[in-house]
Structures are given as C-alpha cells and as structure tokens.
Amino acid sequence: MTIITVRELHKTFGPTVAVDNVTFSVETGEIFGVLGPNGAGKTTTVECISGMLEADRGSLSVLGRHPFRGGYFLRSQVGYQMQSSTLPAQLRVGEALRLFASLYPNPASIPELLDTVGLAHRRKTAFAALSGGERQRLSIALALIGNPRIAILDELTTGLDPLGRRDIWNLVERIRRSGITVLLVSHFLDEIERLCDRLAIITMGRSIFVGTPEHLIARAAVQNPHITGLEDAYLTIVDSAASLTGTETEGAQS
Amino acid sequence: MSALATLIRTEASLLLRNPTALFMALAFPAVLLLMQGFVIPGTREAVTGVNDPLLDGLRVIDLFVPIALTAALGSVALTNFPSAIGGYREQGVLRRLGSTPVGPHRILASQLIVSSVSLVGGAFIATGAAMLLLGAHGPQSVLLVVVTFGLSAIAMLSLGSIIAARAATAQSANGIGMLVFIASLFTAGVWTPGPLMSEPLRQIAGYTPLGAASQSLSAAWYGQPFPLLQLLVLIAWTIPSAFLAYRTFRWR
Numbered sequence: 001m002t003i004i005t006v007r008e009l010h011k012t013f014g015p016t017v018a019v020d021n022v023t024f025s026v027e028t029g030e031i032f033g034v035l036g037p038n039g040a041g042k043t044t045t046v047e048c049i050s051g052m053l054e055a056d057r058g059s060l061s062v063l064g065r066h067p068f069r070g071g072y073f074l075r076s077q078v079g080y081q082m083q084s085s086t087l088p089a090q091l092r093v094g095e096a097l098r099l100f101a102s103l104y105p106n107p108a109s110i111p112e113l114l115d116t117v118g119l120a121h122r123r124k125t126a127f128a129a130l131s132g133g134e135r136q137r138l139s140i141a142l143a144l145i146g147n148p149r150i151a152i153l154d155e156l157t158t159g160l161d162p163l164g165r166r167d168i169w170n171l172v173e174r175i176r177r178s179g180i181t182v183l184l185v186s187h188f189l190d191e192i193e194r195l196c197d198r199l200a201i202i203t204m205g206r207s208i209f210v211g212t213p214e215h216l217i218a219r220a221a222v223q224n225p226h227i228t229g230l231e232d233a234y235l236t237i238v239d240s241a242a243s244l245t246g247t248e249t250e251g252a253q254s
Numbered sequence: 255m256s257a258l259a260t261l262i263r264t265e266a267s268l269l270l271r272n273p274t275a276l277f278m279a280l281a282f283p284a285v286l287l288l289m290q291g292f293v294i295p296g297t298r299e300a301v302t303g304v305n306d307p308l309l310d311g312l313r314v315i316d317l318f319v320p321i322a323l324t325a326a327l328g329s330v331a332l333t334n335f336p337s338a339i340g341g342y343r344e345q346g347v348l349r350r351l352g353s354t355p356v357g358p359h360r361i362l363a364s365q366l367i368v369s370s371v372s373l374v375g376g377a378f379i380a381t382g383a384a385m386l387l388l389g390a391h392g393p394q395s396v397l398l399v400v401v402t403f404g405l406s407a408i409a410m411l412s413l414g415s416i417i418a419a420r421a422a423t424a425q426s427a428n429g430i431g432m433l434v435f436i437a438s439l440f441t442a443g444v445w446t447p448g449p450l451m452s453e454p455l456r457q458i459a460g461y462t463p464l465g466a467a468s469q470s471l472s473a474a475w476y477g478q479p480f481p482l483l484q485l486l487v488l489i490a491w492t493i494p495s496a497f498l499a500y501r502t503f504r505w506r
Contacts, residue, residue: 050353072355080353085346090271095264102260103354146354 003028010057018044020205031182033196041205042185050080079143083154089128104146117141133164154185193230208241257356261364275334279372283326283380291315291388319384320471324442326376331410333431335369339418340427348505394477402474406467409488415499441465463491
C-alpha cells in the first residue's frame with residue numbers, strides 16, 4: 001500500500017530552483033532512500049513531504065492527505081529528524097523527550113524510547129555533553145516520540161565514525177521492524193545499500209532513478225557492463241543525468 | 255501537563271541554568287541601583303535645584319528606583335528575550351517545532367511568559383534592595399505603578415520582538431539588543447535621572463519607549479500628575495512594533 005506519493009514536485013526559492021520535477025512513491029513498511037549529491041534538492045523534497053514547505057507545483061500525498069494542509073493529523077503521524085537542527089546546550093535528554101512528548105496526542109513511553117535508542121543512562125545529561133552519535137540517537141528519539149507511522153531521517157549519520165554509523169543503522173532497522181515506514185535521506189551509498197528496500201536518486205532537483213539497489217546496478221550495467229557495485233552504478237547514473245530527460249521508473253526498466 | 259506548561263517549565267529551567275541571562279534578568283537592576291547608591295558620590299544626598307514640590311525631601315538615589323525598574327524591563331525585553339529566540343532560530347529549534355502537531359508559536363508564548371515573570375522578579379528584587387539597603391520610599395500609587403509597569407513591559411517586549419523576529423543567531427540578537435538597550439538607558443535616565451535632565455532633553459526622552467516607561471513609572475512612584483502622554487507614547491510604540499515583529503518574523 002502506498003503511503004507517500006510525490007508527483008512532478010517543483011519548488012523554488014526566489015530565483016533558485018531547488019526541486020524541478022521529482023516523482024516517486026513510498027510503500028508502507030519499507031525503508032525508502034532518497035540519495036543524491038549535496039545541494040541536489042533532497043532536503044527540500046522531504047520538507048515538502050513533511051508539510052514544512054509548500055510545493056509550487058506537482059502533487060503530494062502523505063497518508064492520503066496533502067502534507068501542507070494535513071495539519072494536526074499529519075504532523076502527529078510523521079516524525080522528522082532534521083539534518084541541521086540541534087537543541088539548547090543546557091537541555092537534558094529526559095527534558096527534551098518530555099518536552100516533545102507534550103506536543104503529541106499519543107506519545108511513546110519515554111523510558112522505552114530511551115532504551116530503544118540506547119540513551120537510558122544519559123537521561124540527565126545536557127545536550128552539549130552528548131557525543132555526535134548520542135545527539136543523532138536523541139534526534140531520532142525525538143522523531144519517534146509521537147508514535148509516528150512515518151519517520152523521515154535526514155542525513156542521520158553525517159559526521160559519525162564507523163562504529164557510530166553502524167549503531168545508527170541497527171537502530172533504523174529496529175524502527176522498521178516496529179512497523180514504521182522510514183524515508184531515509186542520505187548521500188552515503190553504503191548506508192543506502194545496507195538499509196534501503198528502494199531508493200530515488202535526485203540530482204539537480206530532478207529524480208533520475210527510482211527502484212531497488214539491484215535495479216540501479218542493472219540499469220547502470222546497460223551503459224557499462226563492467227559495473228557490479230552500487231557506487232559505480234550510482235556514479236554512472238548521476239554522470240549521465242544531463243542526458244536524461246525524465247524519471248527512470250521500475251516500470252520503464254522492466 | 256499541557257504543551258504550553260511543559261514549554262514554560264523547560265524555558266524556566268533553561269533560564270536558571272544560564273548565569274548571564276539570569277543575572278541580566280534578576281540581579282542587574284538591583285546591582286545597578288546599589289552601585290549608584292553606594293559607589294557614586296552624592297546620590298544619597300537630597301535632591302537640589304529641581305522645582306517640583308513633590309520631590310522635596312527625596313534623595314537622588316530615590317529618583318533612581320523607578321529607573322532601575324525600567325532597566326529591568328529593558329534588559330529582559332531587549333537582550334534576554336531576543337537572544338533566546340535568535341538562539342532557537344540558529345539551532346533550528348523553531349523549524350523543528352514547526353514539524354510537530356502544536357507548531358512553533360507556543361515556544362514564543364512560553365518565552366514571553368518566562369521573560370515577563372523574570373522581569374517582574376528583577377523589578378521586585380531591585381525594589382526590595384532599594385527599600386531595605388538604601389532606605390528608599392515605596393510607590394505613592396501601587397496600582398498606577400503596576401499599570402505603567404505592565405504597559406511598559408508590553409511596549410518593551412514588542413520592541414524586543416522586532417529583534418527576535420529577524421536575528422539569525424543568539425549572538426546577533428544579543429549584539430543588537432545590547433546596542434538598543436545601552437542607548438535606551440540614557441533616555442531612561444540611568445546616567446541623569448529624569449527630574450534632573452534638562453527640559454528639552456527630558457521631553458525628547460519622553461517620546462522614546464524606555465524614556466516614556468521611566469517617566470511614567472517615576473510619575474506613578476512619586477505621585478506626580480497622571481502620565482497620560484507617556485502612556486500614550488508607550489501604546490504608540492507597542493502597536494507598530496508588535497505588527498512589524500509579526501509581519502517580519504521568520505521561523506528559519
């Protein structure tokens with residue numbers, strides 16, 4: 001069952017075209033990756049999906065509703081871990097969770113959530129004293145505090161060491177097992193390969209591929225038969241993006 | 255606990271953990287008053303050269319008490335409040351709250367409430383210090399002091415809201431706020447108390463927000479005629495300031 005539909009999305013900021021024709025859909029229960037280089041329009045796309053930005057053109061549907069007009073219902077069903085947001089330095093982990101729990105109609109249990117993200121022992125620690133990985137885990141916890149059906153996780157392992165990234169990956173897999181649909185924004189191919197059932201590649205504001213990682217490799221192998229890995233496939237597809245005029249879909253490839 | 259109550263509690267906790275903001279909100283007006291009373295020569299001597307029978311028998315430091323209350327208003331409304339909101343914008347907290355069901359407006363409400371409580375606290379501490387340590391007189395009309403203080407607080411918070419609406423970071427909000435605050439202290443009479451200012455300067459100061467606040471509070475404190483003009487000036491600053499802050503506010 002489709003839970004998010006994005007069709008021909010277009011968004012500008014003054015003269016800058018941030019998103020120029022992005023199309024994909026996300027199925028219930030999957031981890032869907034949004035992959036692309038820095039400045040490709042990934043965050044703008046998910047901000048439109050979360051209802052924080054209103055698209056200029058195109059159609060969007062999240063849980064059957066328009067995200068920008070979905071109001072209270074959608075905001076209580078979509079948890080958003082933002083790429084760049086932090087918290088006041090002196091705010092403690094437990095306080096942050098209590099604060100955000102008060103904003104939702106049906107919040108998760110704070111002790112259970114702290115256990116899930118591995119921060120039970122840091123409940124009284126100020127945000128400023130957390131490590132990078134712990135901050136990301138808290139950020140994920142805040143995205144999950146409202147018991148959402150969809151979790152949007154934006155660049156959640158940027159700046160983390162390999163061990164920290166692996167911990168976060170395990171956490172994302174646990175989130176999926178709990179029945180939450182995950183929209184994962186990343187520019188790390190190993191992350192996408194490890195976690196995502198399907199992905200969309202966005203570059204220069206356009207979606208140039210939507211499908212499974214295996215499908216991406218097969219798609220790139222049409223252009224270069226020596227390609228066997230996701231990284232080479234991704235680079236091949238992105239490099240040839242200028243010559244593509246529209247979204248390559250699974251249907252179009254099969 | 256409701257979202258607003260939790261936000262207020264969190265904001266209050268954060269204020270208590272921020273020594274600079276706490277000092278500016280609660281201690282600065284009292285410290286300013288005590289320094290004027292104990293450090294600056296001649297401030298505990300009788301006022302001379304002022305042709306106002308209502309001020310007969312008062313000392314210079316007595317004239318500073320309502321001015322210290324005005325300083326309490328300015329320090330919170332022009333520095334603490336905009337810095338907190340600028341910091342939330344810088345950290346993405348406003349944006350983050352924008353993705354929740356209740357939206358980010360309540361954090362502004364909670365910050366305004368905590369700021370208002372802290373400036374009332376600062377005013378009480380300053381008044382208490384003045385009466386206990388400097389032997390200052392209490393207000394002639396408590397009701398009028400409460401009304402003028404309330405109107406002054408609304409006017410100054412509206413002015414501070416303009417800075418809060420636009421400042422990209424806590425540091426820039428604090429810098430702009432401090433600049434406005436220091437300049438406002440002059441019109442409030444911190445360097446020369448209102449009754450001792452030259453008449454033209456006093457009249458000009460009366461049209462500035464902190465000057466009008468100071469003059470109306472002084473009038474209420476010493477039982478001078480009802481400060482209608484100053485209260486109208488405060489209202490005249492409040493409405494456009496609040497409107498401008500509302501229209502130019504940016505969440506990110």
